[in-house]
Amino acid sequence: MVALLKNEYDIIIIGSGPAGASAAYFSKFFDNNSKKVLTIESLDERHYTRYHHMCGEVVSRYIKDDFPDIQIEDFVVNKIDKVIESWANEVKIYSTLKGYVLNRPKFFLNILRRYQKQGGNFFQDRFIDFQEKKGKINIQLKNKGVLKTKYLIFATGPKKLKNSFFNFDGDTFSTLLYQILVRNYPLEKNCVEFYYDERYKDNYKWIFPYGNHVKIGVPYENKDELKDYEKYKIIRKDVKQVYCGILNTYAINNILFIGDAAFQNNPLTKGGIRAAINAGKIAAESLVKYDDPQRYDKMWKKSGFFAEPYLLASKKLSVMKNEEIIYHSKPLKYFPISIPWIFLKYKKYLSLYKIYYLSEKFGW
Secondary structure, three states: OOOOOOOEEEEEEEOOOHHHHHHHHHHOOOHHHOOOEEEEEOOOHHHHHHHHOOOOOEEEOOHHHHOOOOOHHHHEEEEEOEEEEEEOOOEEEEEOOOEEEEOHHHHHHHHHHHHHHOOOEEEEOOEEEEEEEOOEEEEEEOOOEEEEEEEEEEOOOHHHHHHHOOOOOEEEEEEEEEEEEEEOOOOOOOEEEEEEOHHHOOOOEEEEEEOOEEEEEEEHHHHHHHHHHOOOEEEEEEEEEEEEEEEOOOEEOOEEEOHHHHOOEOOOOOOOHHHHHHHHHHHHHHHHOOOOHHHHHHHHHHOOOOOHHHHHHHHHHHOOOHHHHHHHHHHHHHOOOOHHHHHHHOHHHHHHHHHHHHHHHHOO
């Protein structure tokens, strides 16, 4: 490999949330760890921790497959094995769903440290601009000046990128969510609750445990509903933008987009942690092992995390009135016994039921 100058890298990753941290981590496990990789994060550890506690932090049990070399239990706040779903306050479904409430910032800070121990470079700075020139990408940072790289991975929020650098083509949207963290709410520590209703459109209300506390959230437009929970001690209030949808391409020349920068939150569940992890892994493998950014684009679109079917399901659910929400949810209560019933009376919802089933593995 040609020796690189001090300010020159094979790969620079902007952002170290779930997508960026995962891309960094997996970049050190391919091709004999020969690539010079730099990860840049704008937040210090205190603000990073505060920001990354804003989501629900619930992930499915399949996160163990994403990181087989890491003891996931070391970062688990609650183990989940029970789900309660309420459809328009009439159909209530009790089921099992194996998963975890994850200490998200602790986990991703840990994998960043593992990446650094493998020779990965990391520092805190703010990305300003970039230019492609003579087969290299020049990165302008606020404090460190100009750096050079062959490949650039954006793992930031898409707002600045969309307004300043790229015209993203695809079918995308963002949704604003409101969440409170409360004490003394009577919820079992192994249980999560979901409430679907026409007033939430393609969203829902969620109630998740977090240690001895509980996270309760709704779409921002429904935030007044959470006044009912003011009798419990509110520890924190959070507002978070979630970016969902599909892009026509996830790689432009030698620039790749992952996580929020690629709108890779699941449009149906709004979960994004494992989608971001797997996007980061595919991106790292494509660049480090195959030296082919377009491989990432192709592999992502073939993965179970690619959002197209979930986006279609989300659009269907968003226009349902409560009468239909109740009607279509009834056979879910008796699944799989209700399969013959589904084919007789509920065939028009087959595509929805399929996506509900797949979302257990790919939606969280």
